[in-house]
Amino acid sequence: MCAQPVRPAFSRRSERGPPRAIGAKRLEGGQTGMFLRDSEPWVDDETLGQHLEENGVSRRSFLEFCTEMAVVLGLGSAAAPSVAKALEAQKRPTVIWLEMQECTGCVESVIRTEAPTIGDLVLDVISLDYSDTLMAAAGFAAEKAKAESMAKNKGSYLLVVTGSVPTKEDGIYCMLAGKTIRAHLEEAAEGAAAIIALGACAHWGSVQAAAPNPTGAVGVRDIIKNKPIVNIAGCPPIGDVVTATVVHFLTFGRLPSTDREGRPLFAYGNRIHDQCSRRAHFDAGQYVENFDDENARRGWCLYQMGCKGPATYSPCPIVQWNNRTSWPIGAGHPCIGCTEPFFWDTMTPFYRRLPDVGGFGVERRIDTIGASLAVGAAAGVLAHAGMTVLHQIRRRKSTRQLPEHGAPTEDSTNG
Amino acid sequence: MTTDQVKPLARLPWFQVRLPRARGDFTWIYLWGAPLRVSHWVAALSLVALFGTGIFISQPLWVTSGEASSHFLMGRFRFAHFLAGTFLVMAGIIRVYWLFAGNEFERWPALWPFTRRNIRAMFLMLKSYATIDPKIQPHFVGHNPLAQVAYSSIYVGTTIMICTGFAMYGQSNPGGFFYTAFAWVPAILGGLQNVRVVHHLFSWLYPIFFSIHIYLVIRSDYLERGGVVSSMFTGGTYVSSHDEFEDCDLGDHPSVPWHTGEHPTWVKPQ
Amino acid sequence: MASTKVVIDPITRIEGHLRIEVQADAGKISGSWATATMFRGIETIMTGRDPRDAWAFTQRICGVCTTVHAIASVRAVEDALDIKVPQNANIIRNLVHGMQFIQDHVIHFYHLHALDWVDVVSAVGADPNKAAALARSISPWPNNDAAHFAAVQARLKKFVASGQLGIFANGYWGHPAYKLPPEANLMAVSHYLEALDWQRDVIRLHTVFGGKNPHPNFLVGGMASAINLDETATINAVRLADVMGMIKRAKEFVEQVYWPDLVAIAGFYKDWGAIGGGTPNFLACGEFPESDPRDLKSLYFPRGIIMGKDLSKVVEYDHKKVAEYITSSWYTQSGGDDKGLHPWEGETNPKYTGPKAPYEYLQGEKKYSWMKAPRYEGHAMQVGPLACMLVGYASGHKDIKELVGAALGKLNVGPAALFSTLGRTAARGIETVLLAHKMETWFNELITNIKNGQTATFTRDKWDPKTWPAKAQGYGYLDAPRGALGHWVQIENEKISRYQCVVPSTWNCSPRDAQGQMGAYEAALVDNHPLVRPDQPLEILRTIHSFDPCLACGVHVLDADGGLLAEVKVQ
Structure with missing residues (x-):
């Protein structure tokens, strides 16, 4: 995990949500509840050591995890003890994960997270009471586990949703346990404290909603109107952003501040273009003119290859993929804009800067x-x-x- | 007007033949106030600059070599583009002000000449252009309604360009003034990429408009002798007091010899 | 005695939405119905798009088998436009796909399949020292020590004591079909957690060459990751060393953890070598071309068909003999619903005729799935690692023969045991071991090429659509981790006019065809298949999971216009 703190993107945008005290005080020590001024009550007289001991947690490993989380959240590593404290304060919160019309790529992405790892997340951080892909039980037993958990944790569980909802033909294009997936979603959303719409499908419908949208696929926000929803955009999103959002919710007791698309500002606050490692080449006028040409072998800007970085808000250049190994532009391929709604139609053709327009017989x-x-x-x-x-x-x-x-x-x- | 009033240069035989003969009285009419003229030329220059730099930004024509840090080619083009954009907006602000402070030919109601008579005039203009017959052309002191519609469309198009342009400009500083002020643009158009598409599409208005506009004003000068081109410098134009105009009754205007230089200020007709 | 109707919906620990219904009589399954309950229509969406974009769309068919549809797609488009990619690009694709196989199979074994064989809760009562002794007896893996197992057990104990069982809640713990001693369970749980950490490390190979995983980037004509040893932003020694490390760690884990675990666990479940064989015909389309994909001789895993479990001969595969039936699927077609159509002639008019939601049973419905039923010369087929290994075995492939023989020897069973639930799971492991070794060969070849100054990764002469013929069509095959896959593309005036995929899970999960033949899942469930407790259908999960179902892949719409392709070149 890189030691460099991610820029606290949401501290400087006062017009979107009330100002948080994160940026101002984050260099202080971690003993007081400095960033929790407006979220959780915090005990000032209890030391972290006592707290962790009481909870019987391996202090070192837990702090390591919290440092990583704090860095992903943009709080700086100094905030780690507070994160630790907040997480240990309660029993593992319940998460229900509903998979709808999707490719399961988002689940795979979350399985790749570094901080916390999926193992830590499932065993130590949350209680994942329902997940099609991961859970041991099947069929009736699985549905029973879900129903019991939802009843027991009514109003307090976090609902994670991947996949879109097909609306045509009364929703029979996606069925689960004999019921439409829409019915499952509405039922699960009913008692949820908040919803994380994970991935482009849950966000706006993604590939199955690309023209002509044969099944009438829509995102969670088009179905559920009365719950706080945060969209983790991307096809798929970076797993670490997902876990960061979950931990944000658990630590601060609320979903992160979001942009107009409902995406967390800590991840989606800036364009790829403005954070790109190849930006200097853009400004200098140095462009790849064809794949694997001399300029591509110098790692120049992919602007002319149709890169959608200038129109795409995404954490890719900063958080990067798979333990910061690389990211699409870093591996020489132009951005396809997968964190933006309707990118299958607005961002295609992927290798041209602008889409074709119809209406002239042939598209041109x-x-x-x-x-x-x-x-x-x-x-x-x-x-x-x-x-x-x-x-x-x-x-x-x-x-x-x-x-x-x-x-x-x-x-x-x-x- | 008599021949002895012609200036010495014009007495040369070559010029003499070609100079207009005296034909009644001329009236100099003050059409375009200084703010309008200034905004016209500022807009014209900045639009040329905007289009040129815009083309480069969309399709860089050449690449630099060597260290990225020793070049700022795209940066400079973008800077020039943004600078020209601010000049265009300034021109736009002046024009908007003048929509309320200007004279009858400049005020905002002139922007949509959609009376029955004007629409008929538009068809006549079109017919005249199509048949290349200036005789059927209705006479206007100010813009003919067809031209006015074209200019109004350019105003609309330019407004779209300004909005989409600033919407994209604001993206480099999310939460900043331009980002927030123009947040409605991507929302309406369905995403940033569509904003880019619209900006691109409408940019092609200008080369089309420029070629037609420049051609038609020169043609008008050539055929009507009104001095349309110079009116955008001097503010006024000479019209024969004997001609009839659709948009203006010259009866109230004193006839002024064209060469005296005693330009009357505009008097509202009737 | 009346038979019991059992419904399992959702089948969990798979990709997608699968519903299984069975009828059970006296502990045996007598009837079965497999239903794909999700439909997305991605092929319809492809029409009118730029063929160079197709890989990104088809890749989103599935995020578990990420890369496979992308590679099949770029191969199809490259075949249509007659593009030969540079050898480096071909090697990189093999490396990416190979790592996909290895990671996907290990994830499948530990995280999707293992809980069918491993009782997690019983591991709480294991003796860590005994577990270490057991583990060390089968593998030198460094983490196979008592301290590590004790730490895992402590963590597990704390987890169980919390009363919040999370993903392990309502599992069929204590079911009599679980036969592993607690120590073996503890070892498996420990490796379950280690595999989670391991997979996110080795899969970074995709990130190096494709920028991310899941859904790394591909490129028609090659790969976008340029090679330049003297630049920071390209494939250079830093990247290559990283990749080399991943390949090494992948091999170590497969050799020292996955394969020994699989053999050890299989030793306790030898009876499953006679259960759930099902469809006796096997189809493999071949994979890992070591030169151009059109050169079938260069395939590492050979292509072919085994009919009726007859390992003495390999039948040649001709894709023109494939026909899809919609007799039991929620579609209609103009020539009558019982007619089998070649994918090129296929029509897809979705028409749901099932009961109104919510429903209780689908058995008894004439049509009961979104999955079509592909058949080869009218025969149902099994695809997947087992098909791949059987075809290799029957073709006399040296590596495959050797390893299959070794595995059978270790378990002390004959080749007949391959045709079973256990056989499918074992074949997956064999395939993984082979690839874990082969990765090094490919990587070394890449290094040799770079050493010799061959750094090209992309063929640019057909990149510009202006160089394309007005009409073109191509076929891209690929044997994915779940079996034989084919993509067919037709291009007209620089756009896709038709796009079709025939996907592994469509073969395996197909419903009954016009002759009433069951698909591979259904057939396996009625082949000597026990079901001791209908309310705890653990055995069904074992067999279904042994296929590694991928439902999102399986259900797709064939082109809606129903036009006929005259001729598509296929090698």
């Missing part, structure tokens, strides 16, 4: 249309100018043949 590039219209206009102007001049000459000739008309009119000049 915008610039081709624009340039041909401009050339057409210029040609029209030239033709019209030529005809006007001809017309004038002819007219002048005809007026000259009528000397009785008197003096030439104003038309006779300049020819």
Whole structure:
């Protein structure tokens, strides 16, 4: 885990949510509840050591985990003890994970997290009471476990949702245990404290919602209106962002501040373009002009290869993928914009900067249309100018043949 | 007007033949106030700059070599683009002010000439352009309604360009002024990439408009002798007091010899 | 005695939404129905798109088998446009796909399949010292020591004592079909946790070459990750050393943990070598081309068909003999629902005729699944690692023959035991071991190429759509971790006009066809299959999981316009 703290993106955006005291005081020691001023009551006289001992936790490993979490959350490692404290304060909170119309890539992504690892998360941090992909029970036993947990933790559990909801044909395009997935979602959302819509499908529908959206797939926000929802955008999102959001919720007792798309600011607060390691090449005018050309082998900017970084808000350049091994642009491929809604339609073709527009028989590039219209206009102007001049000459000739008309009119000049 | 009033240079035989003969009285009409003229030329120059730099930004025509730190090519183009953009906005602000403070030809109601008579005039203009026959062309002192519609459309198009432009400009500082002020743009268009598409698409208005606009004003000068081109420098144009105009009754205007330089200030007709 | 109706919905620890219904009589299963309950329609969405984008769309068919649909897609488009990728790109794809196999199979074994064989709760009562002795007797793995096992056990104890069992709640713990001693269970639980950490390390190979995982990036014409030893942002010694380490750790874990565990656990469940064989025909389309994918001789895993468990001969695979039936699927077609159509002629008009939701049973319905039923010359087929290994075994593939023989010897069973639930699980392990070794060969080849100055990763001459023919069509095959996969693409005027996939889970999870033949899941469940406690259907999970179902892959819409492709070149 990189020791460098992620920039506390949400501390400086006062117009979106009330200001938090995170940025201001984060260099202080971790003993007081410095960043919990407006969330959880905190005991100032209890030391961390006592607290951890009381809870019988291996202090070292738990602190390591908390440091990692704090860094991902953008709090700086100094905040780790407070995170530890908040997490240890209660029994493991219940998480229900509902999988809908999806490819399970989001689950795989969460399994790849570094901090906390999925093992730590499931055994130490949360109580994952229902997860299609991971749970031991199946069928009736699984549904029973879910129902019991939902009843017992009504109003307090966190609902994680991956996948979209098909709305056509009364939702029969995705069924679970004999019921539509929509019914499952509505039932699970009912008693949830908050919902994490994980991945592009749960966010807005993703690939199955790409035109022509055969099954009428929509995201969670289109179905559930009365619960706080945070969208972890991406196809799939980075697993560490998911666990960071879960821990944020558990630590601060609320979902993180979000942007207009409902995405956490700590991850989606800036564009890829503005955080890209290849940005210097963009500004310098140094571009890859074809894959594996000389410029690609220098690691120049992928702007001309259709990179959607300038239109995409994502933590990829900063958090990076799979224990900060790399990220798409880092591995030489342009960004496809997968954290933005409707990217399958707005960001395609992926290898061109702009989409094609229809309506001209065949779809064409915008610039081709624009340039041909401009050339057409210029040609029209030239033709019209030529005809006007001809017309004038002819007219002048005809007026000259009528000397009785008197003096030439104003038309006779300049020819 | 008599021949002895012609200036010495014009007495040369070559010029003499071609100079207009006296034909009644001319009136100099003050059409375009200084703010409008200034905003016109500022906008024209900045639009040329915006289009040129915009093309480079969308499709970098050449790449630099060597260390990235020793170049700032795209950065400079973008800076020029943004700078020209601010000039365009300034011109726009002046124009908007002048929509309320200007004269009848400049005020906001002139932007949509959609009376029955004007629409008929538009068709006549179109017919005249199509048949290349200036005789059927209705006469206007100010912009003819067809031209006015074109200009109004350019105002609309430019507003869209400014909004989409600032929406994208604001993205580099999320939460900042431009980001917040233009947050509605990507929301309406369905995402940032669509904002880019619209910005790109509308940018092609300008080369199209420029070629037609420049052609038609020169053509108008050539055919009507009104001095449309110079009116955007001097503010006014000469019209024959004997001609009839759709948008103005010249009866109230004193006729002024064209060369005296005694330009009357605009008097509201009727 | 009346038979008991049992419904398992959802089948958990798989990809996607699968419903299994069975009828059980006196501890045996007599009837079974497999239902795919989700439908997305991705192929319809492909029409009119840029063929160079296709890989990204098809990749999202499945996030568990991430990469496989992307590779099949770029192969199909490259075949259509006659693009030959540089050898380096081919090696990198093999490395990426190989690591996908290894990681996916290990995850499947420990996290999706193991809980069918391993009683997690019983591990609480194990003796860590005995567990260490057991573990050390089968493998030199450094973490196989008493201290480590004790720590895992303490963690597990605390977890169980918390009363919050989470994902382990309501498991069938204590079921009589669990036969492992507590010590073996503890060892498996320890490795369950270690595998979680291991997989996120080795899969980073995808991130190095494709930028992320799941869903790394691919490129028609090669790979986007340029090689330049003298730059920081490219594939250089730092990246290659990282990859080398991952390949080494992948091999170590497979050799020292996965394979010994599998053999050890299988030793306790030898009876499952006679259970759940099912469909006797096996299809493998071949994988890991070591030169151009069109050169079938260069395939590491050979292509072919085994009919009727007959290992004496390998039948040649001709994709034109594939037909899909919708007799039992929620679609209609113009020529009548009982007609089998080749994928190119396939129609897909989704038409749900099942009971209104919520429903209790689907058995008895004429149509009961979103899955179509592909058949080869009218025969149902099994695909997957077992098919792959059987075809290799029957073709006389040296590595496969050797390892299969060794495994059978260790378990002291004959080749007949391969045709079973246990056989499928064992074949998956054999495949993984083979690939874990092969990865090093491929990696060394890449290094040799770079040493010799061959650094190209991309063929650019057909990148520009203007260089494409007005019409083109291509076929991309791939043997995925779950079996034989095919993508077919037709390109017209620079756009996809038709796109189709025939996917492993479609073969395995298919419902009954016009002749009433069951799909592989269904057939396996009625082949000498026990079900001791209908309310705790552990045995069913074992057999279904042994196929490693991937439902999102299996259900897809064939092109809706139903037009006929005249000819597609297929090698």
